[in-house]
Amino acid sequence: MRWDRFFEDLEDQLDSEWEAERAALETESERLRLSRVTLRERLVALAAAGTARPAACELTDGGTLEGRVSRVGADWFALAADPPGDGLRRAASRALWIVPLDAVRALTLPAPDLLGSVRDAAPGDTLGQRMGLGFVLRDVARRRVGVTVRVAGAAALHGTIDRAAADHFDLALHDIDQPRRAGAVTGFRVIPFAAIAAVGLAAPIALP
Incomplete structure (x- = not known):
């Protein structure tokens, strides 16, 4: 024994x-x-989870957007936004924000999403990995959708993207509530992609 x-x-x-x-x-x-694990892969996990809990995204222009991560591309993600409670109602009430990854200063997430995004981080589908910011902005230009462009160090710009090139786009400036017509345009801006903090769409569209 x-x-x-x-x-x-x-x-x-x-x-x-x-x-x-x-x-x-x-x-x-x-x-x-x-x-x-990259930030993009954690955003892919948040989009795949389909959570209704909002994330708060601090941007390089000093502002914050709140909403659900709904789509992730190669170098950007889409935030289905809830209007923040500030005084910029017209500028803030965009249906969807396109945010370059380089424009993110910080993300505030609920604890379950914080942990879940680490656990389930993944590169996502091949199309998403290849779809760059320029591709999306060219599609927005084709649809003639009004946009609000948040740029670091400047006031938000309102108008319509006339064309998007390799690393910049042309924005026709006009009132946020008006369609792009020659008589409504007050000027033009050439904006490098690197200067974008976020692009808000005036109407919901299905991203490519």
């Missing part, structure tokens, strides 16, 4: 050592996985 107990103790010790080694390997594996 003493020998039986001796071997049982050895088995218990071996089990404990294996469990400790497995836990150590899993911890190291998780650390390695986390070291490779």
